[in-house]
Amino acid sequence: MEKNLCDYMLEPDIIAATENVMPDLNNDLVLAKNFLKQQSAATGDTLYDHLVDVVQKILSQKPPDVVEHFEQYSWQVKQEKFRPNFDLLNDVYLSPPQLAVVRRMEEMFRLVKSKAEKAEDMDEEEQELDLEEDNVKPRIADLIDSNYYFKECGFGLPDSECYAVYIALNMLAIKEPVSTVRFFGKIYGTKENYYVAETELTLEELDRRIREFELKDMPGEGEGIEEGQMQVAEEQKEMLGEGEGKEEKPKEPVPPKLPPEPVSTWQPPPEIPVERPGQGVNKKVFWVCNHPGEQWICLPDVTPDQIRVARLTVRCMTGNLDAEVQSFPPFEGTERNYLRAQLARIQAGTSVSPQGFYTFGSGEEEDIDLEEGGGDLNFNPNPFYHGHSMKDLLDSSLTYWVHHGRHILKQGRTLWWNPNAGMVSFDEGEEEEEDEGPPPLEPESGPPLFTSLSEDSRLEGMTAWSVRSSSSLTPERAVAALRSNLWPGAAAFATSGQKSECMYIGWGLKFDPPNYGPAQLPRPQDEYPIGPEVMEMADPTFADEEAYRIAHLPPPPPPVLEGEGEEFGEEEDEED
Amino acid sequence: MNIHKLWEYKEYVNVNGATLNSEIISLLQNSLTVLQVENHFTIVQYWGQIYATDLDYYIAVGLTNDALTGKKYFYTTDFQFWSLLPRPKKKYKELSLITTFPFRGDPSLKIKVLDESFEENHPDRCRFMKEENRLAATISNICEEVEICARGQLMKRPDGSITINPNFYGLTATEAKELKSYLHIRPAQHRWNTNLLTRPDYNYSMDFLDSIDQDIPKGCWNLSLEKTGSVAYLKSLYWPGMSYFHKVKTSDAGFLYIGNGRKNLDVPFLI
Numbered sequence: 001m002e003k004n005l006c007d008y009m010l011e012p013d014i015i016a017a018t019e020n021v022m023p024d025l026n027n028d029l030v031l032a033k034n035f036l037k038q039q040s041a042a043t044g045d046t047l048y049d050h051l052v053d054v055v056q057k058i059l060s061q062k063p064p065d066v067v068e069h070f071e072q073y074s075w076q077v078k079q080e081k082f083r084p085n086f087d088l089l090n091d092v093y094l095s096p097p098q099l100a101v102v103r104r105m106e107e108m109f110r111l112v113k114s115k116a117e118k119a120e121d122m123d124e125e126e127q128e129l130d131l132e133e134d135n136v137k138p139r140i141a142d143l144i145d146s147n148y149y150f151k152e153c154g155f156g157l158p159d160s161e162c163y164a165v166y167i168a169l170n171m172l173a174i175k176e177p178v179s180t181v182r183f184f185g186k187i188y189g190t191k192e193n194y195y196v197a198e199t200e201l202t203l204e205e206l207d208r209r210i211r212e213f214e215l216k217d218m219p220g221e222g223e224g225i226e227e228g229q230m231q232v233a234e235e236q237k238e239m240l241g242e243g244e245g246k247e248e249k250p251k252e253p254v255p256p257k258l259p260p261e262p263v264s265t266w267q268p269p270p271e272i273p274v275e276r277p278g279q280g281v282n283k284k285v286f287w288v289c290n291h292p293g294e295q296w297i298c299l300p301d302v303t304p305d306q307i308r309v310a311r312l313t314v315r316c317m318t319g320n321l322d323a324e325v326q327s328f329p330p331f332e333g334t335e336r337n338y339l340r341a342q343l344a345r346i347q348a349g350t351s352v353s354p355q356g357f358y359t360f361g362s363g364e365e366e367d368i369d370l371e372e373g374g375g376d377l378n379f380n381p382n383p384f385y386h387g388h389s390m391k392d393l394l395d396s397s398l399t400y401w402v403h404h405g406r407h408i409l410k411q412g413r414t415l416w417w418n419p420n421a422g423m424v425s426f427d428e429g430e431e432e433e434e435d436e437g438p439p440p441l442e443p444e445s446g447p448p449l450f451t452s453l454s455e456d457s458r459l460e461g462m463t464a465w466s467v468r469s470s471s472s473l474t475p476e477r478a479v480a481a482l483r484s485n486l487w488p489g490a491a492a493f494a495t496s497g498q499k500s501e502c503m504y505i506g507w508g509l510k511f512d513p514p515n516y517g518p519a520q521l522p523r524p525q526d527e528y529p530i531g532p533e534v535m536e537m538a539d540p541t542f543a544d545e546e547a548y549r550i551a552h553l554p555p556p557p558p559p560v561l562e563g564e565g566e567e568f569g570e571e572e573d574e575e576d
Numbered sequence: 577m578n579i580h581k582l583w584e585y586k587e588y589v590n591v592n593g594a595t596l597n598s599e600i601i602s603l604l605q606n607s608l609t610v611l612q613v614e615n616h617f618t619i620v621q622y623w624g625q626i627y628a629t630d631l632d633y634y635i636a637v638g639l640t641n642d643a644l645t646g647k648k649y650f651y652t653t654d655f656q657f658w659s660l661l662p663r664p665k666k667k668y669k670e671l672s673l674i675t676t677f678p679f680r681g682d683p684s685l686k687i688k689v690l691d692e693s694f695e696e697n698h699p700d701r702c703r704f705m706k707e708e709n710r711l712a713a714t715i716s717n718i719c720e721e722v723e724i725c726a727r728g729q730l731m732k733r734p735d736g737s738i739t740i741n742p743n744f745y746g747l748t749a750t751e752a753k754e755l756k757s758y759l760h761i762r763p764a765q766h767r768w769n770t771n772l773l774t775r776p777d778y779n780y781s782m783d784f785l786d787s788i789d790q791d792i793p794k795g796c797w798n799l800s801l802e803k804t805g806s807v808a809y810l811k812s813l814y815w816p817g818m819s820y821f822h823k824v825k826t827s828d829a830g831f832l833y834i835g836n837g838r839k840n841l842d843v844p845f846l847i
Contacts, residue, residue, distance in 0.1 A: 155593050161803075
C-alpha cells in the first residue's frame with residue numbers, strides 16, 4: 001500500500017506517514033520565518049525586517065490610534081529607510097534663503113546698535129559739539145507702540161516683522177538725510193512685498209532737490225508748450241509746401257494730383273507741471289524696501305499724468321521696482337513710478353485722524369481761511385489736543401474724524417494749475433482772467449483739508465469708513481478703529497488719550513464695485529476729409545458699363561465712298 | 577484654523593493687515609469650545625470674519641467624521657449664540673456672486689437681487705434672498721474656490737473616508753515653494769488619474785484632491801515665504817481676504833478669511 005502511495009504523495013507527507021510524526025511547531029516556525037525573510041526584488045527589503053521596524057517604531061513612539069493609521073505608519077517606515085543617505089546633505093544646506101536674509105538683518109542690527117551707542121556716548125560727553133553740528137535728530141514714529149494699538153483693533157503687522165521694520169526705519173534715519181520717518185505700510189506684490197516708509201527730507205536735502213528740479217525746468221513751462229505747438233504747426237506747413245512743390249518741379253510724368261494731406265487737428269493736452277518737491281503731492285518722500293534689512297530705495301516724485309493714468313488702471317505690484325507697467329492708457333514709467341502714484345493716492349485718501357489732532361499754526365482754533373490758499377500750509381500735531389471721548393470717536397457718522405491727507409484734484413495735483421495761463425503761476429488760488437483765447441476753465445477744487453469723514457461719499461450704500469471698537473468687554477481701554485471700505489487695507493486708530501495713527505497694509509488696489517472696466521480706446525481719427533475725390537464708390541457693374549457705352553456711342557459714321565470733295569455733294573444727293 | 581491653537585497661530589495671521597486681538601481669541605475659544613461639546617464635534621475651526629456695515633460676522637466650522645463633506649458652518653455676531661448656516665442651494669450661490677452691495681449685518685434681512693442676464697419682465701429677473709442664505713452661499717463659494725490645505729494634511733483612508741492626517745510632518749522647504757504642493761479642499765474636479773500621476777512620488781491616500789497650480793489664470797495664487805523662509809503664505813487674488821499659512825517642516829497650518837465677502841473680478845487685469 002505505501003509503495004503505491006509513494007508515487008503520489010509529497011515528501012513531507014511521506015516522512016510524516018512513515019515516521020508518524022506530529023507537525024513540529026519549531027519546524028513550522030522556521031519555515032514561516034524563512035518565508036518572511038524572502039527578499040523583495042525591488043528594494044532588497046524583507047517583510048520580516050519591515051515588520052520588525054514597524055513594531056519597533058510603534059512601541060517607541062506609542063502613537064494613539066495606531067490601528068486606524070497602520071498603513072500610513074508602514075509607509076512612513078519605508079520612507080524613512082531612504083532618508084539616512086540624504087540627511088547629511090540636508091544638514092549641510094542650512095536653508096540658503098534664510099541665511100542671506102539673516103545676514104542682512106545682522107548688519108542692520110549692528111549699524112543701529114553702533115549709532116545708539118554713539119548717541120549714548122555723546123550724551124555723556126560732547127553735548128556742546130552737538131549744538132554746532134546739525135543736531136536735528138530725525139524723529140522716528142514709534143512703530144512698536146502704534147503696532148500694539150493696531151493689534152488691539154485687529155489690524156497691524158505681526159510682532160516679528162514689526163520689530164525688524166522698526167530697526168530698519170532707524171537705519172533709514174541714520175543713512176539718509178531725512179528729518180521725520182513714519183511707517184506708511186506694507187504693499188503686497190506677486191513676487192515680493194514692499195515695506196514703505198514715509199519721510200520728510202531735511203531742509204538742506206529739500207533745497208538741493210528743489211534746485212535740481214528747477215534746473216531741469218529751464219525752459220518755462222507755458223512758453224515751452226507754445227513753442228512746441230508752433231514748431232509742430234510750422235513743420236506741417238513745410239510738409240504741405242513741399243508736397244505742392246514736388247508736383248511742380250519734375251517735368252516727367254506728373255503724378256496725379258493728390259488731395260492735400262490731412263492736417264492733424266489733435267493737440268496734446270497741455271502738460272500739467274509736476275508739483276515741486278516738498279509741495280502738494282510730493283510733500284513727503286517715500287522709501288521702499290523688499291525685506292527689512294535691505295537698502296531703502298527712494299521713490300521718485302510723482303507727476304500728475306502718472307496719477308491720472310494710475311486712476312484708470314488696476315495692477316498688482318510684482319515686487320520688482322523696474323518691472324514694466326503695461327496698461328492702457330499707456331503709463332510712462334516703471335513700477336517704481338506706478339507704486340509712487342498709488343502711494344500718493346492712498347495717502348491722499350486714507351490719512352485720517354481725530355478732529356483737532358493736527359492743526360495749522362501753533363495749536364489754536366483754525367482761523368485760517370481754508371480755501372486753496374490754505375492748501376499747502378504745513379500742519380503739525382497739535383500740542384493742545386486733549387482727545388475725544390470714545391463715544392465721539394465711535395460715532396457712526398464719523399463727524400469727529402477728519403482727513404489730513406490732501407485731496408488730489410482730477411488734474412493730478414493738489415493745487416489747481418490753470419492750463420490757460422500764459423505763465424504758470426503757483427498762486428494761491430486767484431483765478432486769472434483771460435482776455436483772449438480759450439475761455440477760462442473752472443478751477444477744480446476738492447474738499448479742503450481737515451474735512452470731516454462724514455462728508456465722504458458713500459459707496460453702494462455703505463459709508464466709506466467703518467468704525468469699530470477694539471473691545472466690547474473693557475470699554476475703559478478700548479481703542480477706536482477705523483477701517484476703510486474704499487481702500488481695503490487702510491486703517492487708523494485713536495485712543496481716548498492722545499494717540500492716533502494710520503497705516504496701510506494691502507495690495508494697493510482701490511475697491512471699485514462691481515468691477516473694473518478698462519478705458520476705451522479713442523476713436524481712430526479720420527485721415528482724409530471726406531470729399532468726392534476720396535469717397536469710396538462702388539465700381540460700376542458690367543451691365544452699367546454696357547449701358548453707358550451704348551448710350552454714348554458716337555453717331556454712326558457716314559458710309560465712306562470713293563472720291564472726296566465731290567462726294568459730299570453726291571452723297572447728299574444720293575441720300576436724298 | 578483649529579481653535580485650540582489660536583494663540584500660537586495668532587502670529588501667522590497676515591491677510592490685508594488684519595490680526596486677531598486677544599479679546600477676540602479668548603471669546604472665540606470659550607464659545608467655540610462650548611459649541612464643540614454641545615455638538616460632539618471632533619474638531620472646531622475658526623473660519624474667519626466677514627465684514628458688514630453694522631456688525632461683522634464671525635464664522636466657525638465644525639467637523640465630525642469626514643473632513644471633506646461633514647463640515648458644518650456656524651456664524652455669530654456677538655459670540656453668544658452660534659447659529660447653524662443652512663446648506664446653500666445652487667441658485668443662492670449664483671445670486672450671491674452677482675449681488676453687488678455689501679452685507680448688512682442683519683441675518684434675516686431680505687435682499688433684492690437684480691439679475692441682469694434676464695431681460696425685463698422676466699419673472700426671475702428680480703429675486704429675493706435672505707441675508708443668511710447669502711452668507712451661506714458666499715462661504716460655500718469661497719470654500720470651493722480657495723480653501724486649501726498642504727499636500728498630506730488630509731488623508732483618505734482605505735474605507736474612503738477623509739480625515740486629517742495625524743502624522744503630517746509638514747512640507748519640506750523645497751516643496752513649500754511650489755504651488756503643486758497645495759490642494760483644494762473640495763470634491764476633485766479633475767480626473768483621479770491626473771491628480772495622481774502628475775507627481776513622481778504619488779500616494780493614493782494623499783493625492784485625491786486637485787492641486788492649485790491648475791487654476792486659471794496662472795498668477796491668481798500668490799505664494800510667499802516669509803519670516804526668513806520658515807512660513808509659507810498663500811493668498812488668492814480672487815478673494816482678497818483669504819490667507820493660508822503653513823509653517824515649513826511642522827504640522828502647523830491654517831486657513832483664514834477676513835474680508836467683505838466679495839469676489840474680485842479684475843484678476844486678469846492685475847497680473
